[in-house]
Amino acid sequence: MSKPNETAVQRRWDWHYPLVARAEGIYLWDTEGKRYIDGSGGSSVATSVGHGVKEIPEAMARQAQDYSFYPAHAFSNPKLLELADLIASIAPGTLRHNCKTWMTVTGSEATDDAARLARQYWVVKGKTQKHIIIGRWQAFHGDNIFAVSMSGLSSRRRIYTSMFRDMPKVAPCFCYRCYFEKTYPECNLLCARVLEDAICQAGPENVAAFIAEPVVGSALAAGPAVDGYFQVIRQICDKYDVLFIADEVMTALGRTGKMWGIEHWGVTPDIIALSKSLTCGYYPVAAVVARNDIWETLRAANAHFRAGHTLNASVIGMAAAIETIKYILKHNLVENARVVGAYFLEQLQSLRAYRPIGDVRGKGMMVGFEFVADKVTKAPFPPEKEISRLFSELTFERGLITYPCAGTVRGVAGDTILMAPPLITTKEQIDEIMVILHDSMRAFEQIASG
Numbered sequence: 341m342s343k344p345n346e347t348a349v350q351r352r353w354d355w356h357y358p359l360v361a362r363a364e365g366i367y368l369w370d371t372e373g374k375r376y377i378d379g380s381g382g383s384s385v386a387t388s389v390g391h392g393v394k395e396i397p398e399a400m401a402r403q404a405q406d407y408s409f410y411p412a413h414a415f416s417n418p419k420l421l422e423l424a425d426l427i428a429s430i431a432p433g434t435l436r437h438n439c440k441t442w443m444t445v446t447g448s449e450a451t452d453d454a455a456r457l458a459r460q461y462w463v464v465k466g467k468t469q470k471h472i473i474i475g476r477w478q479a480f481h482g483d484n485i486f487a488v489s490m491s492g493l494s495s496r497r498r499i500y501t502s503m504f505r506d507m508p509k510v511a512p513c514f515c516y517r518c519y520f521e522k523t524y525p526e527c528n529l530l531c532a533r534v535l536e537d538a539i540c541q542a543g544p545e546n547v548a549a550f551i552a553e554p555v556v557g558s559a560l561a562a563g564p565a566v567d568g569y570f571q572v573i574r575q576i577c578d579k580y581d582v583l584f585i586a587d588e589v590m591t592a593l594g595r596t597g598k599m600w601g602i603e604h605w606g607v608t609p610d611i612i613a614l615s616k617s618l619t620c621g622y623y624p625v626a627a628v629v630a631r632n633d634i635w636e637t638l639r640a641a642n643a644h645f646r647a648g649h650t651l652n653a654s655v656i657g658m659a660a661a662i663e664t665i666k667y668i669l670k671h672n673l674v675e676n677a678r679v680v681g682a683y684f685l686e687q688l689q690s691l692r693a694y695r696p697i698g699d700v701r702g703k704g705m706m707v708g709f710e711f712v713a714d715k716v717t718k719a720p721f722p723p724e725k726e727i728s729r730l731f732s733e734l735t736f737e738r739g740l741i742t743y744p745c746a747g748t749v750r751g752v753a754g755d756t757i758l759m760a761p762p763l764i765t766t767k768e769q770i771d772e773i774m775v776i777l778h779d780s781m782r783a784f785e786q787i788a789s790g
């Protein structure tokens with residue numbers, strides 16, 4: 341056992357953190373030699389290519405030997421240009437070869453910068469009132485203060501709301517707990533159509549953008565929108581001159597079985613924020629991709645993008661991202677995510693047989709399930725019981741890392757588990773994961789009924 345540490349602040353005070361000794365493929369080992377399956381892609385979806393991919397650190401090391409930092413106010417670097425070209429060549433829909441990319445460091449900065457870009461674009465176009473970014477409840481766009489104001493995950497925002505100007509929210513697209521108590525498709529996509537009310541209520545002249553995750557990550561544990569949802573969103577945004585920002589921090593680059601999550605709906609966003617799979621945790625890199633004419637509007641006015649951090653477009657990060665995307669393409673990981681992800685979702689359905697499981701959902705290799713105290717009424721467990729954490733501890737003891745989430749019910753209650761193993765995972769490894777999930781579920785039922 342590792343010694344207790346008194347100087348490092350970690351995420352929780354009440355958890356004894358084992359130390360990682362090494363990692364390879366879908367597995368990690370701690371310093372005691374215990375092996376864990378990385379069932380949540382690092383901490384929620386980061387390690388798509390898996391652990392220990394030599395090509396990525398080798399590319400980073402080669403770059404670091406040449407130079408590892410450059411003064412970005414005065415120089416560019418070839419890796420930045422190569423990466424932007426590479427992203428343009430795989431961008432979704434009408435963004436393909438018709439976009440430019442701004443590089444930053446974390447997913448929270450990417451969504452923040454996406455919102456800044458929307459704002460600056462309208463200011464430069466003379467529509468200076470446009471400043472509101474409409475978001476959704478049960479959405480997570482990051483942890484910096486503005487990202488929190490756009491996010492709708494109450495447990496992570498409540499203590500901060502007095503510190504920022506809150507942004508309006510509409511209902512999520514979440515059939516299991518439909519805000520309007522309707523059923524798809526008879527609902528006629530009311531959850532999408534309410535965006536029009538929200539825009540008109542705020543005044544279209546004040547609304548800069550709408551932001552949404554194609555498949556909601558930690559706030560809904562892999563909650564995909566239904567077919568038709570984003571098509572309606574796109575039409576409403578176009579009608580009122582509102583930019584559509586797709587937060588693809590979790591979903592981009594293959595996670596959902598398509599290169600981009602939004603491709604499942606066949607619409608093109610104006611701006612995309614991405615991060616996690618861009619470097620899969622080998623180095624922190626994030627990006628904002630936007631249509632050429634948005635950036636060209638700024639360029640024509642010589643309006644420099646008012647954002648940026650010291651380590652933006654870090655050259656080591658650029659080298660890592662290029663190698664990561666090449667790896668995803670070379671090893672057909674998007675297709676593997678589609679095929680093995682579908683198999684995973686099918687196997688997960690067996691969890692519905694357990695008393696506390698109310699729903700199983702997902703897209704590609706991004707899946708989740710939800711606990712309920714009562715299957716019929718869908719009543720959640722009391723949040724203070726921290727049911728998802730308890731379950732996650734049971735899988736962890738058995739050598740499987742799962743990601744516990746909560747908040748599907750009014751942002752606080754509603755326990756869920758998000759699972760997003762690396763995109764290299766095989767069907768046999770999914771079977772291995774399922775054995776541990778069933779074993780943990782049996783143990784959980786005993787504890788829950790005791």
Ligand SMILES: Cc1ncc(COP(=O)(O)O)c(C=O)c1O
Pocket residue numbers: 384446447448449451480481482483553557558587588589590615
């Ligand atoms: C959809 C989404 N957007 C933004 C973020 C923020 O990314 P980061 O944690 O890298 O700041 C996350 C993180 O989990 C996310 O899931």
